[in-house]
Amino acid sequence: MTGVWADRRGVTALDFALVGPAFLLMVLGIVEVSRILTAQQLLDMAAREASRVGITGVKPEGGKTREQMVRDIVEEVVTPFLDPARVTLALESYPGFQSIGKPEPFADLDGNGGWAPGEPYTDVNGNGRWDEDQGRSGSAGSGGQVVIYRLGYENSPVTALFAKAFGRDTIRYSARVVVRNEPFRE
DSSP states (O other): OOSGGGOOTTHHHHHHHHHHHHHHHHHHHHHHHHHHHHHHHHHHHHHHHHHHHHTTTOOOSTTOOHHHHHHHHHHHHHTTTSOGGGOEEEEEEESSGGGTTOOOOBOOTTOSSSOOTTSOBOOTTOSSSOOSSOOEETOOOOTTOEEEEEEEEEEOOSSHHHHHHHTSSOEEEEEEEEEEOOSOOO
């Protein structure tokens, strides 16, 4: 067989033109999924490590608060791969597990089933106002208290193509750990 059909010149370029885009898309997909899994794993690990230190009631050095020490641990864990300035950390402490998601107790004087201004209440979290949740925000809690550690992070996909595939311009990550502090004294 001779002629145009037997000429093999340019076949490699043609093969690459057919297979190359699919291969490149697959490689970019692997990179994107790896970034997502790494970010989620780092947040999970940071929440776990922070709670492990916070649970003990250890006294921080250098005049830091326990909350700042917890924040420092989170930053230390995520720093190699994530921007620590964009990691959000929220702490909420509760007297016990039964208090999570429960409103502060109040006397329902008008009988409407909900708290109204002027009705007496017990300020469980000590913030000076009635709240629908008894949690004390920003606190690593005292001995025996339950603490929720919530971490969040946002970043953009590597390419706009994956932003379209995920249906959004940013990817949101979150991690949560709930622990009971050891019975320590402050």
